[in-house]
Amino acid sequence: MAERKKKTYEIGELDQYLFGQGNHYEIYKKLGSHRVKDGHRQGVYFAVWAPHAKSVSVVGEFNEWDTQANPMKREEPLGIYTCFIPKVQEDMMYKYCIETYTGDYIFKADPFANYAELRPGTASRVHDISELKWSDTQWMKRREDWDHKKEPVSVYEVHIGSWKKHPGCEDDGFYTYRDFGKEIVKYVKDMGYTHVELIGIAEHPFDGSWGYQVTGYYAPTSRYGTPQDFAWMVNHLHQHNIGIILDWVPAHFPKDAHGLADFDGTPTFEYADPRMGEHPDWGTKIFDYGKNEVRNFLIANALFWVEYFHIDGLRVDAVASMLYLDYGKNAGEWVPNKYGENKNLEAIDFFKHLNSVVLGRNPGAMMIAEESTAWPKVTGDVEDDGLGFSLKWNMGWMHDFTEYMKLDPYFRKDNHNLMTFAMSYAYSENYILVLSHDEVVHLKCSMLNKMPGLGFDKYANLKVGYAFMMGHVGKKLLFMGQEFAQLREWSEERELDWYLLAEPEHQAIQNWVRDLLHLYKNKKAMYEADHEFGGFEWINADDAYRSIFSFMRHSKDGKKNLLFVCNFTPMERADYRVGVPKRKQYKLLLNSDEEKYGGTGEKRPQVYKAQKQECDGRPYSFAYSLPPYGVAVFEF
Incomplete structure (x- = not known):
């Protein structure tokens, strides 16, 4: 029959x-x-x-x-x-x-x-998402031709549940996806970010995991509304020319009884051998990347967010934990590969397949690796044995930068290389510089409280640090609250301390970050040659005694170049002279000593003409009175 x-x-x-x-x-x-x-x-x-x-x-x-x-x-x-x-x-x-x-x-x-x-x-x-309503055709069409290497990418990393809360609510006070979409569009456009990165969107059982232990990979969390509400938010951001990136967690999943762990009574989604299938430090299960159905589950999930929900990029969490079989494990707790090495060959193949498919089907989308080691070719082409990611988090830069910024300025002269070393490998990958949520939790202090000194010194240190970050090679990411110098560490249980903006010091930091972001977005020299050797040039990388860094950012046509001068000590340099390559006029674009940035407000000339006087190994130079922790950005 x-x-x-x-x-x-x-x-x-x-x-x-x-x-x-x-x-x-x-x-x-x-x-x-x-x-x-x-x-x-x-x-x-x-x-x-x-x-x-x-x-x-x-x-x-x-x-x-x-x-x-x-x-x-x-x-x-x-x-x-x-x-x-x-x-x-x-x-x-x-x-x-x-x-x-x-x-x-x-x-x-x-x-x-x-x-x-x-x-x-x-x-x-049971929920029908077959007829989501979209009106972002223009954005999606433009995305097909968009190239992250040539465009500005400044990311505002946000946790919806603690960005803002409705006051006086009996429940959690969460903004819905729609509430958040309306508010974040206004804030991000004002501040000058190009993208929002959301953490904790896929369904997860425990608020304290921040969404990094997922049980519902295909479900936007119900904490903030329905899938239709989520789609409305994405659509709304796109209508206002703001990209949206999601944190995505293919590295591990929790052991909750209702979740993926031992799904059919056996290790279905995870490796069967606990030495392969469990993270001892995290108490979670590891996906079995050698199983076709599991790889399919994850790759289809990435496509689900990018294609079905119009997400513009995925920040892939904990890539290093997937690449190394011995990650977070002691001897005897892991199994070498067939060559006796610690590389997870199945995870490597998974990444190549994942990135080839997601980016091949969706030109203009981004796959961003949170990879904390020196693994080669993370952003290299798959055809050249790379992993195929669009961008890699520059964790080396982040570590060196935060260590330097914590130092008393007196000791910075002995650690000058912490701020220059990243340029020695800046072109080995396509990098994004990050000061993420991970840097302001677990007793690491807020960004402001990492800074040395008291009062003025803390805020001034943060200003010069942010300026250096924005001028440095690489795309940018800041976690919410850092843009106005949040005092406390971040907690998912409460909203950011927005009341701090009533204080002039915090308002000054926000003003400074806003103007840096708009400078970054509006000046091609800041981004269009980010991944090319000609895009960045040191003027003086060796002024360790004075802890001053000066460098140039070049546009491709050479018509609108920028000069950065950053003073990392409380010493005024009234006689500061900077070497320059051309006998041109140098227009002051950004001056950290303005009153709106918490400075003295001292009046300064807006244009400086270079003289034929050798300095910093350059034939021309001009003088500029550099205040304590002063930053000056010139265009020429």
């Missing part, structure tokens, strides 16, 4: 084949729960991959959580279970009841669910 013809919404042989090969890039349209029409009946089609389960049924509000009411059919050869249930209403909660090979029953949330019960609840919700 011939097998009945599959309905279009059902899992077919081709779906199974592609999923088994790891190449079903839209598998999220088949697995999970989907509202469909079966003849004259409206209902929901459920499909879940549980290869070692003895049986699976769907339990939920629609069947009073009865484990016998809706058994699922096993589809071979992959062990995908399916069923159609009529009359299931929108947003009804459900789980999969899985009978394990040992005869136990476990209840799991849907790995492909698009919406979830608000924590502490752990159920999935």
